Amino acid sequence: MGDQNDIPSDAPASCPGPTSDNAGKLDGCVGCPNQKLCSSGELKSDISPMEVKKQLIGVKNKVLVLSGKGGVGKSTVTAELARGLAALDFSVGVLDVDVCGPSLSRIMGVSGETVHKSSSGWSPVYTLDDIAVMSIDFLLSSEEDAVIWRGAKKNGMIKEFLCSVDWGELDYLIVDTPPGTSDEHLAIVSLFKQSKVNGAVLVTTPQEVALSDVRKEISFCRKLKIPIIGLVENMSSYTCSKCKTKSQIFPATSGGGAALAAAEKIPLICSLPLDPLVGRSGDNGLSVANEAPVSNISAGYRTLTEQVVQFCKPK
Template identity: 50%
Template sequence: MDAPMTDHLSTVRHVILVLSGKGGVGKSTVASQLALGLKHAGKKVGLLDVDLCGPSVPKMFGVEGNDIHQCPEGWLPVYVDKEQRLGVMSIGFLIEGKDDAVVWRGPKKNAMIKQFLSDVVWRDIDYLVIDTPPGTSDEHITVIESLKSYCPDGALLVTTPQGVAVGDVRRELTFCHKTGVPVLGIIENMSGFACPCCGEVTNVFSKGGGEALAKQSHVPFLGCIPLDPQLAQSSEEGKDFQELFAQSPTYTALNEVLQKLIAVDKDF
């Protein structure tokens, strides 16, 4: 018989939700890099991918095709390192073919998310980062209601500089306020282009939308992450960008975001 949900999540010290108002803003990339940064900081981390229709986390860590194993307590996460300091769980591990679509109605999606939250055995991790679908759907409400008794640290909102994306994040902020989820801060992703040759960051899109929204909404602005071909390639190939490109401006930006995020919550 599976252990109750409290046995799996009660020992998790910090829970961070990564949200975005729309798709394509790099939410999964930010979640993955946050998990990697915490691991490199010496923490034991879990990354839960509940974007059921677009599971990208297994590919980003080069663990596509791995099988999920069960122990008497429940499902074991797939570890991406030999030291087992970063474990991931995703619907991508349960789909037979990588091109298969998840064609489920809301109740089945919600049941799957509840099972992920109750049955994955994280074994005393320091941080659980949850990569959510875009928008403010039933899946988000299921996650928040399931986590309510564990008092998650809060939500990290990801946007791009363009006004359309910022407008969607504004609605995401309203969702967080209505559901009682603390907002840890806003990240402006794809803010400028980081040249892989010279390292210079050039502003090719508009800039500052995320920072302006954070100021207007009285929530922390955690920083800008540039659009970086090296980061994109590392994610495509399942490699550790932070280990390979520690001298890049994007690594510096990611580290600054991580340090600000840690400073937002005094318990971190």
């Protein structure tokens, strides 16, 4: 049998766990959506959760930003959360584990930078407001380079991010994840097994096609015992700057984030409007809160920041 901590709480009794020698090979594995990944052996590597714990000994809080759906604004939410925490004088690091679609370097205003390696490991890139950022973007020879890797190599890269980066002393490490519930997510959870994850912020947009994927992410968190801080509904409405008419660009046909949060009994942290300022700010590496401090979207991000701080306080 594998490590019992690897096994989801609702898995059948015969589940050996994803890092076991029998992972994906037993009769009880037939029909499991992760059978192929488990049996490939890609999750069983030299990854050491204790090594991660030792490397991150100076990191007080770890928060994941998740969504089963792509294009809902996870990276923007990650960036604004990090900036909000830094504005409260917390020391913050941001890790982009979207290996094949990294975007945080541009959103954080450090695109084109490179990392340096010393005896203490890789040094993260620092933004003007002193936020430590690590992304595969810094390791590519060109912004146009495509990362075409299988799971094992992506998992190895994530291990390097956690074990070989000199994060130093941080109040918060915010981890921006790719869409879905696949190998990168399982690698992160496995690596953090001995190093507490405080919680996850889930991001959605109002339409049912996004909500259905976020439900899977909620299930993922519950199976792997990741506390859910709450739900952020992004792009909830659009208000015309000229006529002030409010429109639902992504209609909430099944009730949107509010209905999902109520049904799943998780907090709806905030509903953020669809604002062209967000796109312009992200392209130019600027903070939305700084560009429009008196706005509904900045107020929403302040609420998010306060909720994360409150959730991570020692109980």
